[in-house]
Amino acid sequence: MTGRPTILLVGAGHAHLHVAARAAEFVRRGARLLLLDPGHFWYSGMATGVLGGRYPSSADRLDPAALVRAAGGDFLAGRVVGVDAERQVAHLADGGALGYDRLSLNVGSEVAALPAGAAGDPDVWPVKPVANLRALHRAVRDRLADGTARLEVVVAGGGASGCEVAANLAALGRSCAGSLRVSLCARGDRLLPAAPAPAARRLASHLARLGVAVLTGAEVAAKDGGTLRLADGRRLRADLLAVATGLRAAPLTRATGLPWDERGGLRVTAALHSEADARVFAAGDCAHFLPRPLPKLGVYGVRAAPVLHRNLLASLDGRALRAYRPQTRHLAILNLGDGTGLATWSRLWWHGRAAMRLKDRIDRKFMAGYRAIYSGRVAGSRLFDEPQRRTEAHRDRKA
Numbered sequence: 001m002t003g004r005p006t007i008l009l010v011g012a013g014h015a016h017l018h019v020a021a022r023a024a025e026f027v028r029r030g031a032r033l034l035l036l037d038p039g040h041f042w043y044s045g046m047a048t049g050v051l052g053g054r055y056p057s058s059a060d061r062l063d064p065a066a067l068v069r070a071a072g073g074d075f076l077a078g079r080v081v082g083v084d085a086e087r088q089v090a091h092l093a094d095g096g097a098l099g100y101d102r103l104s105l106n107v108g109s110e111v112a113a114l115p116a117g118a119a120g121d122p123d124v125w126p127v128k129p130v131a132n133l134r135a136l137h138r139a140v141r142d143r144l145a146d147g148t149a150r151l152e153v154v155v156a157g158g159g160a161s162g163c164e165v166a167a168n169l170a171a172l173g174r175s176c177a178g179s180l181r182v183s184l185c186a187r188g189d190r191l192l193p194a195a196p197a198p199a200a201r202r203l204a205s206h207l208a209r210l211g212v213a214v215l216t217g218a219e220v221a222a223k224d225g226g227t228l229r230l231a232d233g234r235r236l237r238a239d240l241l242a243v244a245t246g247l248r249a250a251p252l253t254r255a256t257g258l259p260w261d262e263r264g265g266l267r268v269t270a271a272l273h274s275e276a277d278a279r280v281f282a283a284g285d286c287a288h289f290l291p292r293p294l295p296k297l298g299v300y301g302v303r304a305a306p307v308l309h310r311n312l313l314a315s316l317d318g319r320a321l322r323a324y325r326p327q328t329r330h331l332a333i334l335n336l337g338d339g340t341g342l343a344t345w346s347r348l349w350w351h352g353r354a355a356m357r358l359k360d361r362i363d364r365k366f367m368a369g370y371r372a373i374y375s376g377r378v379a380g381s382r383l384f385d386e387p388q389r390r391t392e393a394h395r396d397r398k399a
């Protein structure tokens with residue numbers, strides 16, 4: 001391509017928020033940074049809190065258009081449906097096409113599979129996109145509004161998202177006039193398969209205390225009207241079904257013509273570009289990180305972001321790219337809807353109000369940082385770059 005190089009960021013995911021906030025660095029090099037997304041960024045860290053009623057939905061939302069424009073970049077509302085990597089063109093859902101010099105995908109993930117008969121059913125709520133949880137909050141409130149209704153909600157999936165969703169549905173039920181019964185169906189014989197067993201036991205007993213009926217060995221196989229059929233033949237009533245049975249990369253990663261992994265997404269090297277095309281980058285849930293597959297968690301997109309940002313700039317300048325070295329452990333804190341949180345860090349765990357306070361602080365800080373940029377209170381570099389510089393310097397010393 002000739003003229004002013006275009007860096008096209010597709011999807012306002014966690015990593016692209018970071019790059020978008022630094023659009024000025026691309027503009028200073030004579031490039032155009034264009035962020036393309038259908039609309040708002042919804043933050044999963046606070047989404048279950050919106051479901052449970054702890055936060056208003058506005059607390060969970062960022063405006064990526066305002067963010068990138070405040071930093072000197074451009075925004076286009078739209079959805080990319082395919083990429084012609086050879087011609088360096090992205091095709092849009094509205095029939096348009098955009099050329100690029102560098103393309104970066106941060107388009108997230110979707111629920112990998114729905115039970116038979118559930119697709120298109122308005123009473124089925126996949127947990128992705130997480131904005132669905134805000135709509136589920138409203139649907140439950142509306143149905144319980146007259147104070148006499150009895151509502152049965154089933155959550156499929158005994159991992160972190162399913163447990164958080166179930167706990168926050170129970171919290172929502174406590175604040176509504178009608179009666180809400182929440183059941184959680186886990187396919188395995190315990191909750192949170194990746195967490196320490198004592199933490200999973202504490203979670204199961206706490207959910208029971210919150211009024212959630214926990215069923216283990218209960219794989220939801222099919223939905224037929226208001227009835228669920230489990231894989232072992234049991235039947236359950238479900239007025240609403242929330243599905244949290246695991247994520248796979250967003251569909252766009254299968255429409256680029258570049259190598260992809262069925263669940264993981266676009267196959268990327270340690271430098272976060274496609275193994276087949278060094279002009280196409282990907283980060284977050286839509287990237288299958290070849291050195292080692294990473295959990296589909298926002299925190300990995302956040303940590304990859306500084307490397308993505310540096311490598312997009314370096315790639316434009318013809319400089320050497322850096323490797324992303326993901327952390328081997330991560331802190332996870334589940335919001336249990338009653339003011340307590342369950343925190344896990346490798347084999348360590350704790351449950352209580354302090355864990356939830358910590359989660360609340362981390363999440364609010366993340367959101368406030370970006371809002372401060374587009375409300376003009378602070379420049380992106382001042383807010384984020386000093387702690388990041390210190391982390392990178394520390395890593396470089398260790399390497």
Ligand SMILES: Cc1cc2nc3c(=O)[nH]c(=O)nc-3n(C[C@H](O)[C@H](O)[C@H](O)COP(=O)(O)OP(=O)(O)OC[C@H]3O[C@@H](n4cnc5c(N)ncnc54)[C@H](O)[C@@H]3O)c2cc1C
Pocket residue numbers: 010011012013014015036037038039040041042044045046047048078079080081106107108109127128130161164165250252283284285286296297298299300301333
């Ligand atoms: C209930 C729940 C709770 C969770 N809690 C946590 C948590 O506390 N901590 C944590 O680390 N992780 C959590 N996760 C996981 C987290 O949601 C994901 O890992 C994270 O959102 C992935 O971020 P991302 O940056 O890859 O993409 P996302 O943040 O999902 O952003 C993707 C963006 O791309 C856009 N997009 C998608 N397709 C296209 C397209 N074709 N064209 C243009 N734009 C497109 C979307 O609209 C969206 O704005 C949770 C998940 C769930 C379901």
